[in-house]
Amino acid sequence: MINNLFVLEESSSSYLFKRLDFCIETKKKMIPKRITSICLMIIFYFKIINGDLFRIHINRIRPHLYRKLNCTISPTNGTVCQMLSRTFGNVLVEKSSIYERLINEADSYFIGTISIGTPGQIFLINFDTGSSDLWIPSNQCSSNCERFHKYRAADSLTYVSNGDLFSITYGDGSSASGYFSIDSVMINGITVERQRFAECTSINGMNNDIFDGILGLAYPSLTTDGEKPLFYNMWYQGLVPQPIFSFYLNPDTNSGTSGELIFGGVDSSKFIGTITYVPVVIAGYWEFQMTSVNVGSTLISSSLYAIADTGTTLITGPVTQIEALNNALGGTYDSSSGMYTVDCSMNPISSFPNVTFNIGDTLFTLTPLQYLIMYGDTSNNYVCYSVFTPKDQQDSYGNSIWILGDYFLYRYYAIFDIVNNQVGFAQSISYNSK
Numbered sequence: 001m002i003n004n005l006f007v008l009e010e011s012s013s014s015y016l017f018k019r020l021d022f023c024i025e026t027k028k029k030m031i032p033k034r035i036t037s038i039c040l041m042i043i044f045y046f047k048i049i050n051g052d053l054f055r056i057h058i059n060r061i062r063p064h065l066y067r068k069l070n071c072t073i074s075p076t077n078g079t080v081c082q083m084l085s086r087t088f089g090n091v092l093v094e095k096s097s098i099y100e101r102l103i104n105e106a107d108s109y110f111i112g113t114i115s116i117g118t119p120g121q122i123f124l125i126n127f128d129t130g131s132s133d134l135w136i137p138s139n140q141c142s143s144n145c146e147r148f149h150k151y152r153a154a155d156s157l158t159y160v161s162n163g164d165l166f167s168i169t170y171g172d173g174s175s176a177s178g179y180f181s182i183d184s185v186m187i188n189g190i191t192v193e194r195q196r197f198a199e200c201t202s203i204n205g206m207n208n209d210i211f212d213g214i215l216g217l218a219y220p221s222l223t224t225d226g227e228k229p230l231f232y233n234m235w236y237q238g239l240v241p242q243p244i245f246s247f248y249l250n251p252d253t254n255s256g257t258s259g260e261l262i263f264g265g266v267d268s269s270k271f272i273g274t275i276t277y278v279p280v281v282i283a284g285y286w287e288f289q290m291t292s293v294n295v296g297s298t299l300i301s302s303s304l305y306a307i308a309d310t311g312t313t314l315i316t317g318p319v320t321q322i323e324a325l326n327n328a329l330g331g332t333y334d335s336s337s338g339m340y341t342v343d344c345s346m347n348p349i350s351s352f353p354n355v356t357f358n359i360g361d362t363l364f365t366l367t368p369l370q371y372l373i374m375y376g377d378t379s380n381n382y383v384c385y386s387v388f389t390p391k392d393q394q395d396s397y398g399n400s401i402w403i404l405g406d407y408f409l410y411r412y413y414a415i416f417d418i419v420n421n422q423v424g425f426a427q428s429i430s431y432n433s434k
Contacts, residue, residue, distance in 0.1 A: 110249065110259050110310065110406075111211045115186045116197065117156030123149050126211040127261055128311035129247075129286055129416065130403075132222040132229045133168055134185070135176055136213035138199035149212045151181075151199055158184045158193075164225050166198035171312075171393070174205030176214075185230060187263070192234055196227035217245065217310075217416065219283045231263060232418065240264025243419040247310055251370075251410035252433040271413035271426035276362040280421040281305065282395055288423050290402065291361065293321070295328035296353030305399045306359075308414055308423055312405030314339075315371075316391040321402075325355065325388050337385070344374060344384035355388070357404075364412055364425060369434065371407065 115122045116136065123136050137148040153159045160182035167177040178200035185195040200213070216222070217231055228236070235243045241264050248260040248270040260267060266275075278288040290304040301321045317325070322340075326333070329352060331340035342352065352368035373385040387407040395401050411431045415424035 109209075109211070109313070110261075112261065114215065116151055116195075117153075117183050118158040119156075120186050121149070121151055121155065123151075123212040124210060125213055125215045126209070126311065127217060128214050128309075129217045130307065130309035130311040131168070131170070131214060131216035132218040132220060133166070133198060133216045133224050133227070134195070134213070134230050135166065135168070135178070135198035135200050137203060138178055138201055140199065141178070141201045141203065143202035143204070144207055145200075145203055147207075148203070153181060153183075153199070156183055160194070162196065166200070166224050168198075168224055170205075172205065175202075176200045176204070176206075177202045180225060180227070190239055192230060192237060192239065195230055195233055196225075197230075198224070214311075218285055219418075221284045234263060235418065244415055244417045246413065246415040246424075247409060248413050248428060248430075249310070249406055249409045250430045250433065251407075252430065266413075266415055269429070271428055272431075273427050275413075275415060275424040275426040276360045277415075277417075277420075277422045277424040278360040280423060282397060283421060284396060285309070285401075286416055286423050287395055287401065288359070291358035293317075293325065293402075294356045294358070295325055298328050298353075300325045300328065304402060305395060306357075306402040306404055308409065308416075308425075309403050309405055310409060310414075312403050313407065314387045314389045314405050315403065315407050316389050316393070316405070317402040318400040319390040319392050321400075322388050322390040326386050329353070329355075329386060331386050334385075339389050340386040342372065342384045342386060344372065345382045349374075349384075357408075359425060362425075364408075366408070366411060370411055 109126050111124050111126055113122055114125050125136075137145050137150045139150040139152045141148070141150060153161075162180040162182050164180040165177075166180055167175070169175040176198070178198050180196055181199050182194050182196050185192045185197070216229060218229070220226070220229055220232065223229060231245055234240050244265065246262045246266045248267060250258055260270060281287055281289055285307045286309070287305060287307050290306040292302040293300045293304065301324070304321075316322070323333075326340035326342075329340075329342055330347075331342045333339075334341050344352075349368045349372065352372070354368070355366045355371055357364045357366075371387050373387060375383050375385075391403070393401050393403070410433075411428055412425045413428045415426075417424070
């Protein structure tokens, strides 16, 4: 049995590294005949600590460029375009506006790399605890696949045909479809053998995303065709010392550390205090019971269900409960964004109350600086958006659910245990980062 602890991490130290340069071309239709090349450089760092900790960084990505369609000039001489957002869907946005910046923030995500096949074919992957399938684009892809890295089965010595059909639609309306194949998947030089994954021949709603595919980290019951998720195969093949994985996400975009995903353990240097564990109530999503949500001393709701989801940026909840929470903050609903704003021009940030989640009899608090997104306009006025957004969603038993996305996980280190069926949270070392 090989017992290694795998970590995907951003780092700024002088480690042994290799560099991968690649360019992604996107056509900006609002500017005729202009091609914009986005050249990215990803540096993979390798470090060994105490002989058993292997680290590779992951990066927080903000899309920055969107596919803008049907652009017109507004009465104020601004350029207004239709934009496709992962969070807000199809929207009309004025170029360089506060709303455009908000969309860019809400659509951010974390990516790392894996390779598939022998020899390995490298892909940029979005690691998602809110789904369970692993998929990447196929070289047979014929719909919206132009800029992706594509898997070529014929180039892999370890490829095995499967052929079962694959189709998935995500909560934001994006989708992918194709067929299943079997091959070796490598992360940081460690190989998961005979992993079933999907080769996609059609991809929709992801034209602006930099990642090639998605690696789901939820339970097997959420898989499309009953396949074992990759982390389960890691555990069953004896590649990790513990049946857990954990996330550290850093909110500070100026920091040298964006985030860390560990397969097979926890990084105790990334959190302080004790870990609070709560049992998973339905083994599909990483769903658990939440005792209550408070704004200051005001109880918003109790006896709740929540999901920890790295694939969601904001924090969502049932419409009536989110309305009550934002009303307690003095918020006003903004129909153009589907979010709530608060007046932070007239009221200092420190005047807003904390928002507290009671999970497993432990209080997890977000301060105003942690739950408000603040933007200044050209007139030096400020607009503050609450990260608490309304969305009615239900689990397989019909329970209304909250989704604790990255704005919660920035402040709390998260541990996911597939054998003891529990989720753990501890205060992140980045709790006070801006």
